[in-house]
Structures are given as C-alpha cells and as structure tokens.
Amino acid sequence: MHYYLAKRLGFLVLTILAASVLAFVLLHAVPGGSAETIARHTLVGLEDSVSDEVLTQVSQQYNLADPLWKQYITWLSGIVMRGDFGASFVYLDTPVASLLSLAIIPTLVLACTSMLIVIALGIPLGIYSAIHENSPGDLVIRCATVVSIAFPSFWVALMLILVFSLTLDWLPVTGYGTPANLVLPATALALHPTAVVIRIVRTSMLDTLGQQYITFAIAKGLSFKNIVWNHAVRNALIPVVTLLGVYFGHLLAGTVIIENIFAWPGIGKLLVDGVFSHDIPVVTSCIVVIVTLFLLVNLGVDLLYHVIDPRIRYE
Amino acid sequence: MSEDATAIPHIRGGTASGYQDRSKNRIIQEIRSRPGFQLCLVLLGVLIVVAALAPVIVPYNPNETSLPHKNEGPSPEHIWGTDYLGRDLFSRTLCAAQTSLIIAFLTVGCAFAAGTVIGCIAAYYGGIVDELVSRCIDLFLAFPGIIFSLALLGLIGAGILNMVLALTLSQWASFARLMRGDVLAIRNLEYVQSARTAGLPDRQIILRHLIPNAIMPVLVLATLDVGHVILATSGLSFLGLGIPPGIPEWGSMVGAGKEFLRTAPLNIIVPGLAIAVVVLLFNVLGEGLRDILDVHKDQVNIA
Amino acid sequence: MTLLSVEGLNVRFPTGDGTVHASRDVSFSMEPGEVLGLVGETGSGKSVIGQAIIRLLPASAKISGDIFFDGQELTRLPDQRMHALRGRTISLVPQNPSGSLDPLVRNGMQIAEIFIERGEKKQAALDAAKNLLVAVGLIPSDRIAREYPHELSGGMRQRLTTSIAIAEHSRLIIADEPTKGLDYHARETTARVLAGIREREQASLLLITHDLYLAERLCDRIAVLYAGEIIEIGPASQVFRNPRHPYTQALIRAMPKNGLVPLEGQSPSLMALPMGCSFASRCSFMSDRCCTDHPGLIQDDREGGVRCHNPCSG
Numbered sequence: 001m002h003y004y005l006a007k008r009l010g011f012l013v014l015t016i017l018a019a020s021v022l023a024f025v026l027l028h029a030v031p032g033g034s035a036e037t038i039a040r041h042t043l044v045g046l047e048d049s050v051s052d053e054v055l056t057q058v059s060q061q062y063n064l065a066d067p068l069w070k071q072y073i074t075w076l077s078g079i080v081m082r083g084d085f086g087a088s089f090v091y092l093d094t095p096v097a098s099l100l101s102l103a104i105i106p107t108l109v110l111a112c113t114s115m116l117i118v119i120a121l122g123i124p125l126g127i128y129s130a131i132h133e134n135s136p137g138d139l140v141i142r143c144a145t146v147v148s149i150a151f152p153s154f155w156v157a158l159m160l161i162l163v164f165s166l167t168l169d170w171l172p173v174t175g176y177g178t179p180a181n182l183v184l185p186a187t188a189l190a191l192h193p194t195a196v197v198i199r200i201v202r203t204s205m206l207d208t209l210g211q212q213y214i215t216f217a218i219a220k221g222l223s224f225k226n227i228v229w230n231h232a233v234r235n236a237l238i239p240v241v242t243l244l245g246v247y248f249g250h251l252l253a254g255t256v257i258i259e260n261i262f263a264w265p266g267i268g269k270l271l272v273d274g275v276f277s278h279d280i281p282v283v284t285s286c287i288v289v290i291v292t293l294f295l296l297v298n299l300g301v302d303l304l305y306h307v308i309d310p311r312i313r314y315e
Numbered sequence: 316m317s318e319d320a321t322a323i324p325h326i327r328g329g330t331a332s333g334y335q336d337r338s339k340n341r342i343i344q345e346i347r348s349r350p351g352f353q354l355c356l357v358l359l360g361v362l363i364v365v366a367a368l369a370p371v372i373v374p375y376n377p378n379e380t381s382l383p384h385k386n387e388g389p390s391p392e393h394i395w396g397t398d399y400l401g402r403d404l405f406s407r408t409l410c411a412a413q414t415s416l417i418i419a420f421l422t423v424g425c426a427f428a429a430g431t432v433i434g435c436i437a438a439y440y441g442g443i444v445d446e447l448v449s450r451c452i453d454l455f456l457a458f459p460g461i462i463f464s465l466a467l468l469g470l471i472g473a474g475i476l477n478m479v480l481a482l483t484l485s486q487w488a489s490f491a492r493l494m495r496g497d498v499l500a501i502r503n504l505e506y507v508q509s510a511r512t513a514g515l516p517d518r519q520i521i522l523r524h525l526i527p528n529a530i531m532p533v534l535v536l537a538t539l540d541v542g543h544v545i546l547a548t549s550g551l552s553f554l555g556l557g558i559p560p561g562i563p564e565w566g567s568m569v570g571a572g573k574e575f576l577r578t579a580p581l582n583i584i585v586p587g588l589a590i591a592v593v594v595l596l597f598n599v600l601g602e603g604l605r606d607i608l609d610v611h612k613d614q615v616n617i618a
Numbered sequence: 619m620t621l622l623s624v625e626g627l628n629v630r631f632p633t634g635d636g637t638v639h640a641s642r643d644v645s646f647s648m649e650p651g652e653v654l655g656l657v658g659e660t661g662s663g664k665s666v667i668g669q670a671i672i673r674l675l676p677a678s679a680k681i682s683g684d685i686f687f688d689g690q691e692l693t694r695l696p697d698q699r700m701h702a703l704r705g706r707t708i709s710l711v712p713q714n715p716s717g718s719l720d721p722l723v724r725n726g727m728q729i730a731e732i733f734i735e736r737g738e739k740k741q742a743a744l745d746a747a748k749n750l751l752v753a754v755g756l757i758p759s760d761r762i763a764r765e766y767p768h769e770l771s772g773g774m775r776q777r778l779t780t781s782i783a784i785a786e787h788s789r790l791i792i793a794d795e796p797t798k799g800l801d802y803h804a805r806e807t808t809a810r811v812l813a814g815i816r817e818r819e820q821a822s823l824l825l826i827t828h829d830l831y832l833a834e835r836l837c838d839r840i841a842v843l844y845a846g847e848i849i850e851i852g853p854a855s856q857v858f859r860n861p862r863h864p865y866t867q868a869l870i871r872a873m874p875k876n877g878l879v880p881l882e883g884q885s886p887s888l889m890a891l892p893m894g895c896s897f898a899s900r901c902s903f904m905s906d907r908c909c910t911d912h913p914g915l916i917q918d919d920r921e922g923g924v925r926c927h928n929p930c931s932g
C-alpha cells in the first residue's frame with residue numbers, strides 16, 4: 001500500500017515536472033517572450049519605441065538574459081521553495097501566485113458543481129437506459145446523448161443565456177458569488193460529460209447484466225431489484241469511476257471557454273487573458289496548475305478504485 | 316453461453332488477424348443493413364462537395380459587408396439573414412464549412428500519421444524505445460491537451476497551419492497509444508514471426524504486416540476524432556484564437572456575434588447548428604464504422 | 619410420482635449465419651430423489667437442457683416442447699411464478715463458478731443474500747450461510763465467509779456455488795458441469811460433496827457432465843446426448859456395462875480405465891445436421907438406412923431406449 005502510493009506519487013511529480021518543462025520551453029521559445037515585446041505590451045504601449053534603459057530593466061526583472069534552462073530552474077525553485085510562481089508580465093504589482101490563488105477557488109467551485117451534475121444525471125439515466133434497453137425512454141436518452149455531444153459547449157452556454165437570462169430573465173448572465181451565478185455555467189459545462197457518462201454507464205450496465213453472476217443471481221431466486229442494485233450497478237460503476245477522473249479533466253479544460261463567456265474569475269479566464277496579453281509566466285503557471293489538479297484528481301480516483309474493488313491489491 | 320478459459324486466446328488471436336480475413340462482402344453486407352449509416356454517408360458526401368465548391372456556389376461574397384443591412388432576419392435576398400456587418404449568413408456558413416473541414420482533415424491526418432508511425436515503432440522495437448515513447452504518450456495524455464493547444468496558439472499567432480499544428484500536438488498521443496496496443500497484440504502472431512525469420516527488413520514488416528493489420532481501430536478513432544477536432548477548432552476560434560480575420564469559421568462567427576445575442580441571435584444560432592450537424596454526421600459515421608468493423612461483436616458467437 | 623418430465627424439448631438459436639439446433643426432441647423424466655446424468659461432449663446440447671428447465675436461456679432462444687415439474691408446465695409459466703420456483707424449488711449449480719460469483723460480494727454474503735431476500739435478519743442469514751460453508755467443507759467458515767471469491771481456489775468456488783444451490787433444500791438441483799476445469803483433487807472433493815447431497819437432501823439431482831467417472835459414481839440413470847439428441851438412456855449400470863448405441867460404446871472405450879481408445883471424427887455442426895443419423899459419419903456399424911432415415915428413440919422393456927437402427931444387443 002505505502003509502496004504503491006509512493007510509486008504513484010513519484011509518477012505524479014515526474015509528470016508535473018515534465019509537463020512544466022514542456023510548457024515552459026515551448027512557450028518561452030516562441031516569439032513574445034523578448035524584453036522588447038513585454039515592454040511594448042505592458043510599459044509603453046505597442047506603437048512607441050522602447051528605450052534601452054527600459055529594456056535592461058525589463059530584462060533584469062524577468063531574468064531574460066539567462067539561458068532558458070536557467071530561467072526554468074529559477075522559476076521552478078521559486079515555486080518549490082516559496083510557492084512563488086514568478087512575476088507576471090502584465091500585472092506588475094501582483095505576483096502570479098496571488099493571481100492563481102484568487103482564481104483557483106472559482107474554478108474548483110465551477111468544476112465540482114458540474115461534476116455533481118454529471119454524476120447526478122449521468123449515472124441514473126445510464127442505469128435507466130440499460131435496464132429498459134430499447135424502450136422508448138432508452139431511445140430518447142440515446143438520441144439526446146448523441147445529439148448533445150455534437151453541440152459545442154460555448155454555443156449551449158449562449159443559448160442558455162439567451163433563454164434563461166435575456167428572455168425569461170430568471171438568472172444573471174455574468175458575475176460570481178451567488179448560487180444563481182453558478183447555474184448556467186455549471187449546466188453548460190456539464191452537458192458533454194453528462195452525455196458521455198450516460199453512454200458509458202449504459203454500456204457498462206449492459207455488459208454487466210450479461211455476466212454469469214447475474215444469471216446465477218437469477219437462478220438463486222433474487223428479486224430483480226436486488227439483482228440490479230446490489231450486483232449489476234455496483235459492478236457496472238467500477239469502470240465508470242476511473243473514467244470520472246478523466247472527465248474531470250475534460251471539465252477543467254471546458255472551464256477555459258465557459259469561464260470566458262460568463263466572466264467567471266477562474267483559472268480558465270486567467271489563462272485566456274494571459275494568452276491574449278502574452279503574459280507567459282501566467283500562462284505557464286496556469287497550465288501547471290491545471291495539470292496538477294487533473295493528476296491529483298486522477299490519483300484520488302485510482303485510490304478510490306482500489307477501495308471499491310476488492311480484486312485489486314496494491315502491488 | 317459458456318466462457319471457456321481455453322477459448323480466450325483464440326478470440327484474442329482472432330481479433331488481431333481477423334481484419335485481414337474479413338471479406339469485403341461481409342462489410343458491404345453490414346453497410347447494406349444499416350440505412351441510417353447509408354444516409355449519413357450520402358449526407359457527408361454532399362457536405363464535402365458543398366464545402367469544396369462553397370466559394371463558387373454561394374450567392375454573396377462571404378466577406379462583403381453592408382452596414383445598412385446589418386443584423387437582418389431571413390429575407391428572400393438573405394435566406395438566413397445577415398450578420399452584424401451585413402454579411403450574408405448563408406454564404407458565410409457555407410464557406411466556413413470549408414475552413415472547418417480543411418482544418419479537421421489536416422489535423423486528423425497529421426495526428427493519424429504521426430501516431431500510427433510512432434506507436435508502431437514503439438511496439439515493434441520494444442525495449443528502451445517503447446519505454447521512452449510510452450512515457451511520452453502518457454505525458455501527453457496526462458493532461459487536457461486542448462489547454463496546451465490554446466496556450467501555444469495564442470503565442471504563435473493565428474493561421475490555419477498554426478491551428479493544425481497546435482491541435483495535432485493535442486491529438487497524436489491517443490492515436491499512438493491505440494496503435495501501439497494493436498501492434499503489440501499482433502506482433503508475436505505467427506505470420507509476423509515467420510516474416511521475421513524469413514528475413515524481411517523491418518520497414519517492410521511494419522508497412523506490409525503490422526500497419527495494415529492494426530489499422531482498423533485507428534481508422535475508427537480517426538473518424539470519431541474529426542468531430543472532436545471540429546469542436547476543438549470552433550472552441551479555440553470562438554475565443555478569438557487561431558483563425559486569421561477574413562476567413563469565415565463557425566466558432567469565430569459565434570464569438571463575434573455573441574455581442575448581438577439579444578438583438579440578432581441568428582448570428583449565433585446558424586453557425587452553432589452548422590457545427591452540431593457536421594459533428595453529428597462524423598460521430599454517426601465513426602460509430603457506425605466501429606460497429607461494422609468491430610470483430611469483437613461476431614467473435615462472441617455461441618460455440 | 620414423477621417430479622420432472624421433459625417432453626419433446628427443442629431449443630433453437632437463430633443466428634446471423636443460420637439456426638443452431640441446440641437440442642432436438644429431448645424427452646426424459648425424473649423421480650423424486652433420483653440422480654439422472656446427462657452426459658455428452660461439449661456442444662452436445664446438454665447444458666441447454668438444464669438452462670431450459672430453470673428458464674435461464676437467452677431471450678433469443680426458441681423453445682418448444684413441454685417441461686412438467688410437479689404438475690406445472692414450466693415453459694409457459696408466468697415469469698412471476700417461475701421466479702418463485704428458482705432457488706427455492708429448483709436450483710442450479712452453475713457452470714464456471716468463477717464467473718458466477720459476484721466479485722464484489724463476500725463469500726458469506728453470496729449465500730446469505732438468499733436468506734435476506736426471504737426476510738431473514740442479516741446476522742441470522744450470515745450464521746446460516748456459515749453452516750452451509752461447513753456443510754460443503756469450506757472451513758474455517760468464519761474466515762472464508764469474510765473473504766472474496768477471488769481469494770478461493772477453483773474447487774472452493776465450486777463448493778461455494780454448490781452450497782448456494784442446496785441452501786433452500788430445493789427439490790430439483792441442476793448441476794451444470796460441476797467438475798469442468800478442476801484438477802483431480804478438486805474433482806474428488808466435488809464428487810464427495812455431491813454424493814453427500816444425494817444422501818442428506820431428498821432432492822433429485824440432474825447432473826450435466828462430460829465426466830463419465832463422475833456420472834458412473836453418482837447417477838441412478840444416464841442419458842447420453844449427441845448433437846442435441848438423446849441417443850441412449852437407461853439405468854447407469856446398464857449403460858455403462860452394456861452400452862447399445864455405437865456412440866456410447868465409443869465414449870466408454872475412450873475412458874482412460876478402458877484403454878483410452880479415441881473416437882475419430884467430429885460431431886456434426888448443429889447448424890447443418892445430416893438427414894439420417896447424426897452419428898453416421900463416425901459410426902462403424904453404419905448401414906444404408908442410416909444415411910437416409912433419422913432413427914427414432916426405440917424404447918425397450920426396462921425404462922431405457924436407444925436411437926439407432928442397428929443397436930448392439932446388450
């Protein structure tokens with residue numbers, strides 16, 4: 001158990017490191033990280049010429065004279081030692097770490113709410129669909145999932161705004177802080193993963209219902225209800241649990257677009273704003289944070305998997 | 316009914332080499348029995364022809380602005396209305412199909428090619444090569460790749476090819492993983508081994524034996540991935556990334572039109588529906604192909 | 619009084635490539651307390667008969683004929699009533715115990731859930747379950763009850779499923795290939811457990827097996843199946859000592875103790891059965907008639923019968 005955990009944690013740290021190298025190197029290698037561009041973007045405005053003095057100052061402030069690997073080491077050791085993600089190119093007074101810490105809670109709130117919707121709708125509908133295979137209800141659910149997977153989430157978000165905010169005036173369009181603000185973004189974000197989870201649960205349930213232990217449970221004389229809930233559902237949900245981790249990752253990726261539509265002050269908005277203002281330290285840090293969140297959730301799910309499935313032993 | 320332990324290796328072996336044995340007739344028969352799939356094929360054919368000819372057949376220049384006619388509803392002149400600059404929505408939507416399909420096909424093509432070759436090499440050579448490649452695949456699959464595409468695209472700037480590059484980076488790994496698994500499953504089968512002992516060069520074995528036999532699942536993945544990539548493209552361009560101004564694209568049409576959500580919702584509804592229809596068609600195609608080509612299904616016959 | 623009487627049972631599975639005739643015109647009956655063996659090779663349709671009786675065939679199966687159990691006709695019984703019989707009156711020792719045990723349920727609970735279903739308290743049900751574990755020799759029952767199926771050996775899983783089948787003192791127990799896939803030692807134990815059941819319970823046992831030793835050891839009567847048909851039926855001693863059908867003779871000659879003389883050829887595909895005798899292609903007694911006339915089951919004086927134009931006089 002301890003050995004397994006250590007191994008997993010080791011792999012997690014390595015993956016985060018590798019992802020951070022990848023992000024850092026790729027993003028710093030593209031044009032946009034030069035002292036001149038930063039100065040133009042932030043200090044003096046795009047049209048003006050930049051004095052040498054400013055250039056030196058910028059260059060020093062961001063260690064731009066160092067070779068790339070040294071910049072990376074400086075940045076990484078800052079994170080590890082002091083939780084310091086470096087300085088933003090744009091928000092001159094706010095370190096990246098504070099930006100991140102402000103943004104992470106809203107993103108988690110949004111992603112977790114969506115996840116709850118996904119679980120609360122996806123699992124029961126998937127089970128229903130499998131138990132009533134080929135019934136009208138099943139057909140409706142299947143069609144709905146196929147169709148809703150085809151719609152882009154940003155479009156669904158805008159349609160929700162059009163209907164529920166602009167036309168019916170039930171819910172606010174943008175803003176953050178009250179549960180009412182959460183409804184539309186969480187729904188729009190949950191749509192795709194819900195549809196996918198319904199399909200996965202359905203397939204897994206049908207597969208489980210065909211297993212011999214279900215046949216034997218019938219032979220034992222157990223009631224249909226008992227068989228479905230105590231045997232089929234439990235077994236069918238095991239593979240689903242692992243996938244929920246993956247879908248949490250998709251949710252995190254989805255927040256990038258949804259947060260921008262609803263002006264939700266999370267990591268996704270920070271990332272996109274950073275991308276548009278060429279704020280490379282912010283972008284790199286956002287990527288690292290999202291990757292870390294995703295990997296942590298997957299680790300958690302894996303451990304959960306080991307708890308719920310007695311066949312798996314830590315090796 | 317019975318699941319004989321001894322039957323399992325047989326089924327596995329069948330899975331791997333089965334694709335080659337399957338007669339074309341069988342596949343044609345399967346397609347014949349699926350009217351929905353045929354309809355989907357026809358619609359996709361129409362879509363591709365329309366997209367290819369879009370610039371020629373549309374009634375208006377998709378970029379021709381006409382401010383006096385901005386945000387108009389459907390009329391005999393503009394059957395789907397006009398956008399916030401008075402451009403014809405119908406013409407723009409049709410031309411945007413070309414943009415989306417070019418990006419999607421190029422991306423999937425690149426990811427497919429890269430993934431197939433990389434996965435195949437990893438599985439065929441094994442050892443340290445496989446180890447390195449596998450870790451690399453894990454890394455790329457370890458986080459939501461679209462975020463990476465987004466960051467990269469923002470920094471390298473707009474352009475169709477930049478878009479393709481950024482998306483390929485987020486897509487190749489799933490192809491490589493699937494291919495690697497498939498090849499591993501057939502690598503040790505008899506006919507590959509005998510090709511080896513017969514002294515065929517590696518390149519020939521990979522091209523003649525491994526890729527053709529392991530490719531079917533990867534093809535299905537590619538078809539399903541087209542829908543994915545269209546959605547990802549539209550998402551990025553919705554945010555204003557990747558598509559240079561002047562090229563109509565559904566995502567950027569929605570993105571630009573969202574300011575007029577209340578007054579001119581058609582600006583958004585039309586391109587959004589276009590995305591959904593195309594993605595739906597490719598998904599139905601991919602799932603149909605999966606059912607038609609999937610050997611598991613008919614391997615599970617009663618003994 | 620007859621407990622079970624199967625009359626003219628036919629089971630067909632329509633598939634994409636044609637119809638599989640899994641069992642054809644199968645008729646036999648069982649008295650209370652009797653042990654009947656259905657023996658034959660894999661694919662001879664013997665398991666299908668057991669599944670047809672307890673009505674666990676896949677929905678695609680087309681069934682005709684009658685199955686009378688205790689005066690009721692099972693194939694047309696409403697689902698509700700059939701359900702009430704399963705586990706309580708007719709129970710099953712399934713083929714492949716490993717796949718038949720829910721991997722997420724502890725061994726004790728696999729049994730106890732039957733009692734809980736009938737309204738027992740959980741603790742009482744678990745205690746009863748432990749008694750059953752002891753009865754089939756799974757000791758220490760406390761520990762085994764707490765473990766999961768994957769922690770048991772194949773033979774132990776077999777005994778666990780057997781204990782489930784006897785949990786409610788059913789009147790008919792259908793044991794489907796109870797020794798399949800087990801090693802010699804586990805086969806012995808299983809045979810002892812089944813023999814024990816035979817003594818203790820007043821149940822009838824329908825033993826479906828390809829294991830002739832097991833059949834010889836346990837059965838009162840034997841029905842031999844070939845290509846979905848009963849080709850010989852009779853008292854066990856008679857069938858083993860004086861087999862009259864050429865196939866039965868071949869089977870018995872193929873037993874290791876009789877010198878392991880293998881039977882050449884293959885049984886016919888259940889999708890394309892020959893017009894005459896199904897065994898004709900492998901039979902050394904074949905005559906012209908065998909290829910054109912399908913032999914009927916000829917009843918003889920002693921509750922037996924043989925499906926052959928040229929039976930050996932026993």
Ligand code: SF4
Nearest residue numbers: 895898901908926927
């Ligand atoms: S009927 Fe003819 S072929 Fe069939 S078993 Fe008897 S002798 Fe042999």
